[in-house]
Amino acid sequence: MATLALRDVRKTYANLEAIKGVTLDVEDREFVVFVGPSGCGKSTLLRMIAGLEEISGGDLLIDDRRVNDVGPAERGLAMVFQSYALYPHMTVADNMGFALKLAKVSKEERNRKVAEAARILQLEPYLDRKPGQLSGGQRQRVAIGRAIVRNPKVFLFDEPLSNLDAALRGQMRIELARLHEQLNATMIYVTHDQVEAMTMADKIVVLSAGRVEQVGSPLELYHHPRNLFVAGFMGSPRMNLLPATVTASGAEGVTVAGPGGMSVTVPVSPDGFRVGSQVTLGVRPEHLTITPDGSISGHALIAERLGGLTLLHVELQDKTMLVVQTDGSDATRVHQQIRLAMVPAHTHLFGSDGLAAEHLQRNPLTVS
Amino acid sequence: MRHTLGGKIGLAVLGWGIAVVMFFPIFWMVLTGFKSELQAVNPSLFFHPTLSSYADVQSRANYFAFALNSVVISVGGTLLALLFAIPAAYVMAFFPTHRTRGTLLWMLSTKMLPPVGVLVPIYLLMRSTGLLDTRTGLIIIYMLMNLPIVVWMLFTFFKEVPRDILEAGRMDGAGRMDELRHVLLPLSLPGVASTGLLSLILCWNEAFWSLNLTSSRAAPLTAFIASFSSPEGLFFGKLSAASTLAVAPILIFGWLSQRQLVRGLTFGAVK
Numbered sequence: 178m179a180t181l182a183l184r185d186v187r188k189t190y191a192n193l194e195a196i197k198g199v200t201l202d203v204e205d206r207e208f209v210v211f212v213g214p215s216g217c218g219k220s221t222l223l224r225m226i227a228g229l230e231e232i233s234g235g236d237l238l239i240d241d242r243r244v245n246d247v248g249p250a251e252r253g254l255a256m257v258f259q260s261y262a263l264y265p266h267m268t269v270a271d272n273m274g275f276a277l278k279l280a281k282v283s284k285e286e287r288n289r290k291v292a293e294a295a296r297i298l299q300l301e302p303y304l305d306r307k308p309g310q311l312s313g314g315q316r317q318r319v320a321i322g323r324a325i326v327r328n329p330k331v332f333l334f335d336e337p338l339s340n341l342d343a344a345l346r347g348q349m350r351i352e353l354a355r356l357h358e359q360l361n362a363t364m365i366y367v368t369h370d371q372v373e374a375m376t377m378a379d380k381i382v383v384l385s386a387g388r389v390e391q392v393g394s395p396l397e398l399y400h401h402p403r404n405l406f407v408a409g410f411m412g413s414p415r416m417n418l419l420p421a422t423v424t425a426s427g428a429e430g431v432t433v434a435g436p437g438g439m440s441v442t443v444p445v446s447p448d449g450f451r452v453g454s455q456v457t458l459g460v461r462p463e464h465l466t467i468t469p470d471g472s473i474s475g476h477a478l479i480a481e482r483l484g485g486l487t488l489l490h491v492e493l494q495d496k497t498m499l500v501v502q503t504d505g506s507d508a509t510r511v512h513q514q515i516r517l518a519m520v521p522a523h524t525h526l527f528g529s530d531g532l533a534a535e536h537l538q539r540n541p542l543t544v545s
Numbered sequence: 546m547r548h549t550l551g552g553k554i555g556l557a558v559l560g561w562g563i564a565v566v567m568f569f570p571i572f573w574m575v576l577t578g579f580k581s582e583l584q585a586v587n588p589s590l591f592f593h594p595t596l597s598s599y600a601d602v603q604s605r606a607n608y609f610a611f612a613l614n615s616v617v618i619s620v621g622g623t624l625l626a627l628l629f630a631i632p633a634a635y636v637m638a639f640f641p642t643h644r645t646r647g648t649l650l651w652m653l654s655t656k657m658l659p660p661v662g663v664l665v666p667i668y669l670l671m672r673s674t675g676l677l678d679t680r681t682g683l684i685i686i687y688m689l690m691n692l693p694i695v696v697w698m699l700f701t702f703f704k705e706v707p708r709d710i711l712e713a714g715r716m717d718g719a720g721r722m723d724e725l726r727h728v729l730l731p732l733s734l735p736g737v738a739s740t741g742l743l744s745l746i747l748c749w750n751e752a753f754w755s756l757n758l759t760s761s762r763a764a765p766l767t768a769f770i771a772s773f774s775s776p777e778g779l780f781f782g783k784l785s786a787a788s789t790l791a792v793a794p795i796l797i798f799g800w801l802s803q804r805q806l807v808r809g810l811t812f813g814a815v816k
Contacts, residue, residue, distance in 0.1 A: 229712050250718030262709035266731045275727070276717035323717070 179240050179253070179330030179363050180205050181226070187234035188221055188387075195221050197387040198235065203331070203365060203380075208357050211367045212374040213384035214410070219367045220335055222384070226365065227256050227333050239330060250276075255324035256333040259340060261316045263308040263323075270295075270304040273322045294322040297359065314345045321353075325360065334366040338373065350376060371411050375399070383407050400540035405457060405531040414462045414488055416525070417499050421458040426450050430537060431526055433458055437493030439473040441519060443526045445534035450526075459525035459533075462488065462502035467509065471518035475499065477509050491515065571792075577785035585781035598782035599790075605783075606769060608790055615765035615794075617680050618755075619748035622687030623741055626695045629688070631737070634699035635725060639711060649700065652693040660690075660753050671758055680763045683755060687748045695744055702736025703729065739805050749795045766791035 181203040188196035196218050203209050211219040224230040226237060228249030236243050244252050255276075263272050270291050271278075277287045295301045298318045308316055317337060324332055334353075338346045354377050357364055368374055374381050375395045383390040383398065383406070390410075391403040402408035408416050421433040424440065426447035434440050435458050443458070450456065473493065481488040482505070489501045489509060501517060509515055526534040548556075577585050579594040602608070637645045667686070668677075676682030706729060714728040730737065752767040759768055770791050773784045799806065 227716060229715065249715050254716070256713070256716045258709045258713060260707060260709045262707065262713035264710060264713070264728060264732075275714075275719075279718045279723055279727075323713075327717070 181331055181363065181365070182238040182241075183222075183226075183235065184238065185235040186222070186225065186232055186237060188218070188225060188230065189233040195387050196225070196233075199384075199387075199389055200235075201382060201389065201392065203363060206361055206363055208354075208364045208366065208377055208379045209382060210374040210378035210380070211365065211382045211384055212369065212371055212410075213390075215369055216386075217384045218387040219369075219384045223256075223333055223335055223365060223367045226331075227254055228252050229256075250279075253330040254333055255327045255329035255331075256335065257317075257320045257324050257337045259336040261308070261320040261340075263316060263319055265308050268305050268307060269300060269311070269319050269322075272308065272319055273326045276323070276327045290326050290328075291322075294325040297325065297356070298322050313341050314349065317341065317349060318352075321356070330363065332362055332364040334364065336368055337366075339368070339370070353377060372413060375411070381411075383410060385410075394542065396540070396542045400542065401533070401536065402459075402525065403533055405459075405527050405533075408459050408525060408527070408533065412461055414500050414502065416459050416461045417465070418527075419458045419460075419497060419499075421456050421526075423450050423452050423454050423456055425452060430521075431456075431534065433526065436495045436497040437473050437475060439519075441472075441521050441524055443524045443534070444522055444537045445526050446537060448534075449528060450534065455529055457527040457531075459527060460519050461523065462500040464520050464523040465499065465501040465517050466519075467501065467503060467507070467515050468518045469516055471516035473499075473517040473519075474514065475517070476514045477511055480509065480511055489515075491517065574785045575789050577781055578789045580782055580785075582780055582782045585785070598786035601783050602773070602786045602790065606772060606787075608769065611764060611766045611769035611791075612794065614680060614759075614763055615749060615767075615791075618683045618687060618763070618765055619745050621680065621684040622691065622748045623744040625684060625688040626691045626744055627699075627737070627741060630692060630695040630699050630740075631725070631730070634696050634703050635729060637696070638700050638703035638706075639708065649697060652696060656693055664757060667754075668757065676758075678759045678761065678763050682758055683763055683765070686754050686758065687751060690751070690754070691744045691747055694747075695740055698740040698743070699733075699737065702733045702740070705736075706732050735805065742799075742802050742806050746795060746799060 183199050183201040185198045185200055186196060187194065187198050199222060201209075211222060213219045221230060225232050228244075228247065232245050237245050239252060239254075264275065267275065270288075273291045273294055274287045277290060282290075291304070292301075295304055298321060300315070300318055300322055303311060303315060303319075308319065311319065317340075320337070337353075338349050341349060350373060353366075357377075366373075366377065378395055380392060381395055381398055382392050385406050391398060391407045393401070398407060398411045402411060402416075405418065409418060419435045421435040423431055424434050425432040425442075428447075430442045430444040431447050431450045432440065432442040433456060441458070467489075475491040475493040477489045478492050478498075479490040481490075485505045487503050487505055487507045487509075489503060489507070491499045491501055493499060499517070503509070522538075528534065576590075578598055579596070580592050581595050581597055584592045585598075637649065671677045671682050674682075676685070710732070711724055711728055714724050719727060749765075750767070752771070755765050755767045756771055759765070770784070770787050773780060773787045
C-alpha cells in the first residue's frame with residue numbers, strides 16, 4: 178500500500194513554533210499512534226499530514242514523493258475526525274459515497290463499494306438513515322466507512338474514540354485493531370490515551386511540546402523509556418519517580434539511595450554517574466511487592482480496590498508517596514505499616530538532564 | 546420564575562395592548578381604503594364600505610405594472626446580493642485573516658451613512674451610465690444597499706457550521722465550489738433562506754432610492770403610493786387604498802414565511 182515519511186517537519190504560527198522538527202518513518206501496513214498530552218501538537222501534526230494545515234518547513238513524503246504542496250484529496254489519505262464530521266443532510270450511504278461521487282465514479286461502482294464497506298462495518302441496516310438517527314458508535318463506524326470506501330493509502334484517525342463512553346471505546350478499540358488486520362492498511366492514529374496507544378500500536382510516537390520524545394514499540398517504551406517524560410507518560414498507573422543520590426557505581430550498575438532509607442543497585446551503564454550526584458529513580462507500581470523483609474518501609478494511606486488488582490498509595494517515613502500495584506485479594510488495610518521490595522532489574526535511572534541510563538541488559542521484548 | 550395568575554393576566558393584557566397599538570395604523574389604513582373620500586377625513590369605525598377608492602386608484606395608474614417592477618427589482622436585488630455575499634461570507638467565516646473583523650465592521654459602518662449624502666453622486670453616476678429609471682439600476686442599488694447586512698447574516702450562519710464537516714469534505718476531494726454546493730449551502734439553507742427573505746422585504750419597502758432614481762418605467766410600488774400624495778391635496782381614501790395594495794403582497798408573504806424569518810433572526814442566539 179504505502180509508506181509515509183516526515184523529514185524535519187515544522188509548523189510555525191505567527192511567532193510560535195508548534196511543531197519543532199519531526200522526523201519519522203511510517204512503514205507500509207504499520208499502525209502508528211501519536212500520543213501525548215493535550216497541546217503537544219499531535220493533532221496539528223496529523224492535520225499537516227492530511228493537508229488541512231500547511232507545512233511551514235521540512236518535507237512530507239508519501240511513497241517517496243514530496244507532497245507538501247499537494248491538496249488533501251490528491252494525497253490519497255482518508256481521515257476520521259473526533260467529531261465524526263458526517264454530512265448531516267445526507268444518508269449513511271451518501272455520506273460514504275460522497276468522495277466517489279465527487280471523483281465521478283459510476284453509480285454501480287459507487288454502490289458496490291459502499292455496500293462492501295457497510296458489510297465490513299455491519300452498517301447494512303442503516304444505509305438509508307441520516308446521521309442524526311444513529312448512535313455514537315454507529316456514527317463512528319460511518320465515519321470509518323467513509324474512509325474505507327476511498328481505499329486510501331493511509332488512514333488518519335484524530336482521537337476517534339474520545340466522544341464514546343468507556344464500554345463502547347473498549348469495543349471500538351478491538352474493532353479498529355481487527356479492521357487494521359482485515360484491510361491491511363497503513364494507519365496513523367492520534368490519541369491522548371496511552372491505553373489506546375499501548376493496545377493498538379505497532380509503533381508509538383510520544384510527542385511533547387511539538388517534539389518527538391521517543392519512537393518505539395509499546396513494549397520498548399514500557400521497558401526502555403528514553404527519558405523522564407516518556408517514563409511518566411506511558412504506563413498505567415504512572416511510574417513512581419523518586420529523587421535519589423548515587424552512592425556507588427560499578428560493573429553491576431549504579432547504586433542509589435532513595436527516600437525512606439531505600440537502597441538499590443540499578444543495572445545500568447555507570448557512564449556519567451559520579452558518587453554523590455542527584456538522579457531520579459523510576460520504578461513502576463507493578464514492580465513493587467509487599468514483603469516482610471523488604472528494605473522500604475511505610476504505611477498505606479489509600480487503597481484503590483479495582484477488583485482484579487489493588488493500588489496502594491503508600492507514604493514513606495519522609496512523606497514521599499509511592500504507588501504499589503498488588504493483587505485484588507491483597508488484605509493490606511489503610512494505615513497499616515508495610516515493607517516493600519523492588520526488582521532491581523525493573524528499575525530505571527534518570528540523570529539530572531532527564532535522560533535514562535542505558536540498561537546493561539535490554540529486555541528481550543519477546544511479545545510484540 | 547413563578548407566575549401568579551394576576552401576573553399572567555397582566556402580562557397578557559400588556560402584550561395585547563402593545564400588539565394593538567402597533568397594528569392599529571395598518572388596520573386604520575385598510576379601513577380607510579374602503580371609505581369614500583368624504584368619509585375618509587372623518588375618523589369613524591362605522592361607515593358604508595365602498596370600493597370607489599380602489600376603482601379610482603386603478604383608473605389612474607396601472608397597479609400591476611408597478612407590482613411587477615417591485616417583484617423584479619426585489620427578487621433581482623436579493624439574488625444578486627446573495628450571489629456576491631455567499632462567497633464573501635464563506636471566505637470570511639472559514640479563512641479569516643486579521644483583517645476580517647475590521648472588514649465586517651467597515652461594511653456595516655456604511656449603513657450608518659445617510660443615503661441622501663450620496664444621492665447626488667449616485668444620481669449622476671446613474672445618469673451617465675443610462676441606468677436612471679431602469680430596473681437594472683435599482684437592482685444594482687438595492688444589491689449594494691443590502692450587501693453589508695446579507696454578508697453579516699450569512700457570516701453568522703456559516704460560522705455555526707462545524708469546521709470539521711467542511712474539512713471532511715476537503716478530504717473527500719471537494720473543491721471550493723463542491724464544498725459550497727454540496728456541504729455548506731445545504732447545511733445552512735435555513736439561514737440563507739431567512740437572509741434572502743429579509744433582503745426581499747427590505748428591497749420591497751425601500752422608498753428613498755426608488756423615488757429618486759425612477760419616474761415611470763421602472764417605478765415600483767413605493768413610487769405608486771407616493772404618486773397619490775399630490776400637490777392638489779391629500780386624498781386619504783385613494784392613498785390608503787394604494788398603500789393597502791402595495792403592502793398586501795409582502796404582508797401575505799411575510800405571514801407565510803414568519804416561522805422561517807423568526808428562526809433566521811434568532812438563529813445563533815438560542816440555537
